[in-house]
Amino acid sequence: MFRYATKKDRMLYIIGLLAAVATGLTTPANSLIFGNLADDMISMSGTLERNVYVKDAASDMLLDAVQDFSLNNTYIGIVMLVCSYLSVTCFNYAAHSQIMAIRSKFFQSVLHQDMTWYDMNPSGEVASRMNEDLSKMEDGLGEKVVIFVNFIVGFVGSVVLAFYKGWQLSLVCLTSLPVTFIAMGFVSIATSKLAKQEVNVYASAAVVAEEALSGIRTVKAFEGENKEVAVYKEKVVAAKLLNIKRNMFSGIGFGLLWFFIYASYALAFWYGVGLVIKGRHDEYYENYSPGTMITIFFSIMMGSMNIGMAAPYIEAFGIAKGACAKVFKIIEQIPTINPIEPRGKNLNEPLNTIEFRDVEFQYPTRKEIPILQKLNLKIHRGQTVALVGPSGCGKSTCIQLIQRFYDPKAGDVFFNGINIKDINIKWLRERIGVVGQEPVLFGQSIYENIRYGREDATKEDIEAAAAAANAAIFIKKLPKGYDTLVGERGAQLSGGQKQRIAIARALIRDPEILLLDEATSALDTASEAKVQAALEKVSQGRTTIIVAHRLSTVRRADKIVVINKGVVVEAGTHQELMAIKNHYFNLVTTQMGEDDGGMLSPTGNILKNFDVKDEDEQEIKVIEEEEDIDDALDHTDKKKKKKKNKKDKEPSPMPGVLKLNKPEWLHLGIGCACSIIMGCAMPIFAILFGSILDVMRSDDDDYVRDNTNQYSLFFLICGIVVGISTFMQIYLFGVAGENLTERLRGLVFSAMLKQEVSWFDDRSNGTGSLCARLSGDAAAVQGATGQRIGSIIQSVATVVLGIALAMYYEWSLGLVAIAFMPVILISMYLQRIVMEQENMGNAKTMENTTKLAAEVVSNIRTVVSLAREDMFHKTYIELLTPAVVKSKRNTHYRGIVYGLARSVMFFAYAACMYYGAWCVVNRDLQMGDVFKVSQALIMGTASIAGALAFAPNMQKGITAAQSILKFLDRKPLIADSPGVSLEPWHSNGNVLFDKVEFTYPTRREVQVLRDLVMRVQSGQKVALVGPSGCGKSTCIQLLQRFYDVDAGAVLIDDRDVRQLAMSNLRMQLGIVSQEPTLFDRSIRENIAYGDNTRIVTDQEIIAAAKKSNIHQFIANLPLGYETRMGEKGTQLSGGQKQRIAIARALIRNPKILLLDEATSALDAESEKIVQEALDAAAEGRTTISIAHRLSTVVDSDVIYVFENGVVSESGTHKELLETRGLYYTLYKLQTGSM
Incomplete structure (x- = not known):
């Protein structure tokens, strides 16, 4: 996953990993000093109770020991703060750089694939991978890696410390480790496999959505909205079932994990207390003091907890790995015909001849149908050659082979007698100009669209090309002239105007070869006259190959080639072929029909006899109004943004999201109950732990043994309850979350299809933008629902019960611990603000880049024929860069906030233990109660810090939910009137x-x-x-x-x-x-x-x-x-x-x-x-x-x-x-x- 990291990225990764290792080592360090403190406090507090004569000395020694502990804990907190900041910041910064590099390489690879690959991979699926898969990869490349390393190092360091202090007890404590690793391995393999399947299913769903949205008029005309939603939901439901299965496996794995962790607690205390009792009477075990037992226990416990907290990251990495496999497969896909490969000759001479020699060809997706069968054809420099014949005979295929979109199955194409396979592809395509029947213009200005023909063209070159294409006059009359935006696929221009822009684009490259594929067939008389005049004007002095169905447009060609069933059946001039009275003659007479036997007159005569300026004039008015509206919209948007900044924040979308989750309220309710149980587990652990410490002060071995057995049984029961609750929480929230995602995708897609046609006319609602919203927002909402809700409830339950315990045992000690809570809450608030701003910016950037990618990929033949792959790649990077720069800047804020959240527990613990010791000395508080209160509150703090790791996903989900709910509230402007009859009705046709x-x-x-x-x-x-x-x-x-x-x-x-x-x-x-x-x-x-x-x-x-x-x-x-x-x-x-x-x-x-x-x-x-x-x-x-x-x-x-x-x-x-x-x-x- 890190194969595209630069040297700088690797250096940041190394710094981040070292900092993560240092952060992880704070866990065993804390266990060590805590064990030492426990020894001191148990012995000192026992002395205080048993011997009043040395009370002052014992009190001073106790306070000194606690002071040392507090100072050491503070130092550990500082290390945690600094290293957490460094690790998260470095990894996030490098991850943003790497994801940008991967996005760049992915788009570049996609742009340079050959047409065979595109025939096999629908453009909607490619766009989906660019949006969803790369987002999943990003989730597995950033801070989650160092947090995971932190937990793993904490586990390893804790185990090493435990064995150093006492190998017998450590071995017993670790009896659950093999089972734990097997469970986690099972989860990792299962989730990764299911994630790969999910990626494929969602990609096929994206294809359905792209087709329906791009063909919305057809969908509406045939009332296909419900069918499209049904087909789309069928794919989404399949993905949902895969994810539910994934959640089930995760629940089983993590449930077993937590059961074995608590079971190991029970076994550790049962066996450990036995060793401590033996140590009182047997020199061989004398090193097993209560403090040693606690050090070992805490080392194993914290290590096990680290494994438990690392578990969700394994799932995230599994998902990222599944997405990664598909993305890297495309990046590393080597095209058969590679335009960026430097291989091939640059011919230092004019292209004098084009020759097809015994060419045979079938399209890769239809290999059973031959298109060209031993076709032979030779074209000389300066000739105008027309290819005519019935549909499917191979005319357009010849045009594609000349551009080397495909290679022939047999035979070859030659330029100047040199095989096209030996000629540099980019060099060749730069010398060919293409104008198609439906010219593809991109959603940029007229200036940019013409410049796509030649990247280094000057303004004068562009204006000259427009003049040569008979387009300069109408462009100059537009309000913004050459800066006029043409809309998606040139929707703001008429057919004739689009054709003339396309001709200008072809001309600006000064091509040696001009390919005209049905360039006038779709135009009305007036438009055709202008375009035909432009074509005749520009074809002079060039090798021109025309594919035409309207034979009147090619009768003056130097050579007319008639193709039938993939072979040349006759060739000659118009007069020669008419005299033969064979294939061409039959085509001409069939087409003439009732046209009075005439043919289209020379273009000049048409222009003399008919004033065709009305079309341009009318379209200019249309565009002028469009420009005014765009300006007005831009102005309105700016005003809205200013107004919005003055207003309060929008209300939370979560009530609306939960309302959509209503059918799963039973799942959510039980899941919440399980989360509360899991949240209570930590404070209950603190109570049991504090009680065991109290017991350990006694010199009565039987009393210690009997009570320890009882508390060990309680630990085992806790393990069973927590294990079942973990499974239920993950599975039930998973089911609810997946059902919500499926429902949201279906609702959003359905709502899109129900919008009026004019809504789709808005350039902000292009197919690419809508597909990005559909796939991105619905998936992101899960970041604020499902498991995230469970984590929040669990953390709240831990904190609430911890505070309740504090107030019960010693309210003043509770207040000391609570004083640190605002630090966490403030850090969470600051992070939310930062993440909200970043997510809004990123969402817009992703929408724009996906829109560009979808537009480019769906029109790849135009991009390739222009040889502008690198130019569009550069534009993609330019769109992406500002958001990446902003995200990199925000990594510092995220690092500081995360560092504060992780380190505050150490500062809080230091303060609590010091004040607790003072209470033991001055208020006769039991030492066990100090441990109960401190441990409960600190664990609450830790759980909030753990939940904070998923804060970025949470904020993305909230932002996405706001967007979705706002859209779902939109009512189509054209809908059935209230009370309209739905009874079947049949028209008479008037x-x-x-x-x-x-x-x-x-x-x-x-x-x-x-x-x-x-x-x-x-x-x-x-x-x-x-x-x-x-x-x-x-x-x-x-x-x-x-x-x-x-x-x-x-x-x-x-x-x-x-x-x-x-x-x-x-x-x-x-x-x-x-x-x-x-x-x-x-x-x-x-x-x-x-x-x-x-x-x-x-x-x-x-x-x-x-x-x-x-x-x-x-x-x-x-x-x-x-x-x-x-x-x-x-x-x-x-x-x-x-x-x-x-x-x-x-x-x-x-x-x-x-x-x-x-x-x-x-x-x-x-x-x-x-x-x-x-x-x-x-x-x-x-x-x-x-x-x-x-x-x-x-x-x-x-x-x-x-x-x-x-x-x-x-x-x-x-x-x-x-x-x-x-x-x-x-x-x-x-x-x-x-």
């Missing part, structure tokens, strides 16, 4: 938008819909068309009630959607979108997801698959319907995913079918198949389609043309062409007829 006005909650100043009136009759096929940002998709979302209108109403069958139960409303709707969200489950489960209100039969699933033209494909897969889809459906092509999405929509038999750009991203063949499936699915239903490609909506019953949030015109295709309005202009531009 839809009316009645004078609807709408603005998005995050940008109220931008009117999206303006007094919109639109009617859809039952069974009609209706299309919504118009430029980006005009309100088409907004209508779909209002119909699904993702948002509520500001004015007017959306009605289905004349019923306001706000008056319908959302379950009834959404059951009438089926949606197929441009990029359907599919889950990493089987195809069967993904199709069945269409109706989450019941169990969908296999017959229904197959029937839906047949209707969507996907059944035959599924049936031919090796696992058929049980084939897993991969993360976000990555194992299937676009067309296959679309058809599964159609099948999913059909399962619910919706009355209204919503199609949002359902075919825009598909190749000609897939589009034809999917369109046929959509046409079949639309029969007998009301269909509302959003389309940019107008050829897909010409047969609609009504086409509504949107412009600036209103319907500017409507009618059939023929009617709208005759009116020669906006629709006529859009259509002619697309068909190239103008």
Whole structure:
């Protein structure tokens, strides 16, 4: 676990360990001086009682002996204070450094893994390991190590001292030691094994959460909230059962431990008193005085207690070890394709040729399906080459092989005749620019997103790249220009704007090779015109490889390569291939459909004939408002923070947490009772011990023997009671704590899924942040519940009973001991303040770093293609560093507080014993009573110090509980109206938008819909068309009630959607979108997801698959319907995913079918198949389609043309062409007829 420590860390660890050893040696030192004092006090107090003539001399000798003891105890306390401070501070400081190094290496290793590894490890699981596992590791690397060493050294030193003073009694006392070690070994092995299993289960739960939260619109559209919660809870319950089993093993182990400790007390006193009696009459045993017996006994007792107090740390180390194994496995995982490996050539010449020679390839997760089969292809410098063909034929695979995301199974890829495997990966990727269909932008400014293309780019370089990409004009019009934040995945920009930023990012690296993978397919006419113009402009003079489904965009390529079933079937120019009238010709004619036989005209003509500036203007207004809101929110947050600092602290969240633990109140009640019993054990021990000391003053051997036997029996009974109580406490609090954690995770996840869609639009509620909160906070709450409650109650019981005993025997002596309690309480309070501030800062840092990690890992292909792994790693470190610096500073406060808590008992004991001796001399107090009072109170102090070791976990738990309860109190803004009927309801399919006005909650100043009136009759096929940002998709979302209108109403069958139960409303709707969200489950489960209100039969699933033209494909897969889809459906092509999405929509038999750009991203063949499936699915239903490609909506019953949030015109295709309005202009531009 310490393999990544630096020299400085090792030096701190050495200092910390030496200080811990010194701290541990204070235990036997205290036993030694205490035994000597006991001898003096027993003999002196006996003398005082028996001989009044020497009373003054005996009193002086007694006080001198006690004074020496008090001074020595004070010195031991000073050593304890200084060494505790040093050990805790040094180890915590080094641990923070080491955990930062491990976090850094872990993230670095994750960033540099190859794509095969990512295909096997879902991004949600990776993010989970970065959050949960590393936190568990941190728990096992810090102060707990030195506290554990302190206890172990105390045990070893005490045993050595005991054997030195008397080996016979020591051997008898240690008879329980082998059993104790066996019990602890059993606990350690069991907890470590179970902890590893728990880590895996929680990682799989994190994958479920990440998928659901990132696909929240799909989850809500298909009413999948309850199903997602059920799947998530299934994983969490599995983890809970593992942890309950772990607590059971811990309870058995620790219960046996404490039983044997008390049993050894009984045996020690029984046998030890016998040796003392023998010593009175036998010279061989004369060294066994009462003091020697007490020294040996206390040495073994304190040593055994140290083992007992060390036991919880064994569990913590077991958990940390389990987490450590997984983390180090990833850190030490050597990728097959390693971008940071210096191996490989840097070619000192232009990349003149790219060649595929007999390339064969299968994806690692689908080895049974060949993608490329002896593919041969050669591309020359400066050529523009287009790869076309049906979905799944291997076009995008070629793009990935060129970037060396994967290596071929057979054959090779060559650059300038040199095998790609012999070329330095980073050098190669730096010379390639990539623009994909869905460009990934990161949640930073436009400036930073472009700079990701080239790290050393200047402001002038960035502005030049933006100008070359036709993006400079719209960027300059933004309120913050290049400093405008683009939102998560670029959510604040339109599709066209994102594409142009991505082009600028690709251009700034001045790539020799430009890879364009469906760069314009998802755009409307206006956006496509701008992006296509930018692409044509930048591809000049570069080797450009285009993957395209819309064949009109590639007809001027130097070479068009047609790929089918993984091989090149034909290649040539557009004219050559059209003349052959084979594969390419068939694709073109299929795609042309009803487009009047035309092809898209040159971009320049489009820009001349159509004013496309509206889109940018409108989006700029949107972003401007977003920026204003962000500024307002920042300002409000600052005001809130100032206000909060002036107010009192928030009330404790613990009552709310205990209320959530209500079903386990019986467990908690019995656990609390057991904790009280355990707390009483120490004062009872003090009573028995003091009574034995009183007995030892007698010269009557029979009296001593009879009473000792009785007290030894009492010790044995205590051992049985304490052993059972320990088991019950650990097990019952464990059950209650695990049930609470499971309940909290379920409640928080359920509450997240129930929030309105606009809540997820808030950039602070990104998927990464939510996953971090979900896994971190719920787990942290256990730090303030479960075993921690037991420890607190146990400590309080010890202190209360100790004080009661003090008041009973000698109230003034009790007051002396109590005087030291405020020191502990003040130190605990100061620590709480320090830890609270640190935890709040750390929680925010962890949220931000997890958010960055989740964003980077989920978009790893973009990161790798940009070769920006090191840049993101640097950003991660920059986010992490301030919190680590603060944590390191706070280690000093923690060290001082812990040192005070541990050392105050020595100072208190010194004062109590000195005052107690004075009371013996001046108030005729019995010496045994002094021991009873002092021992009871000191043990109470010690128990508080022990509980204090877990104070950091306690404060983390309280902070997390506040966060959770605050979130659970939030009511979704969109929910069923009170009293709404939940009775099943079936729509006829009539839809009316009645004078609807709408603005998005995050940008109220931008009117999206303006007094919109639109009617859809039952069974009609209706299309919504118009430029980006005009309100088409907004209508779909209002119909699904993702948002509520500001004015007017959306009605289905004349019923306001706000008056319908959302379950009834959404059951009438089926949606197929441009990029359907599919889950990493089987195809069967993904199709069945269409109706989450019941169990969908296999017959229904197959029937839906047949209707969507996907059944035959599924049936031919090796696992058929049980084939897993991969993360976000990555194992299937676009067309296959679309058809599964159609099948999913059909399962619910919706009355209204919503199609949002359902075919825009598909190749000609897939589009034809999917369109046929959509046409079949639309029969007998009301269909509302959003389309940019107008050829897909010409047969609609009504086409509504949107412009600036209103319907500017409507009618059939023929009617709208005759009116020669906006629709006529859009259509002619697309068909190239103008």
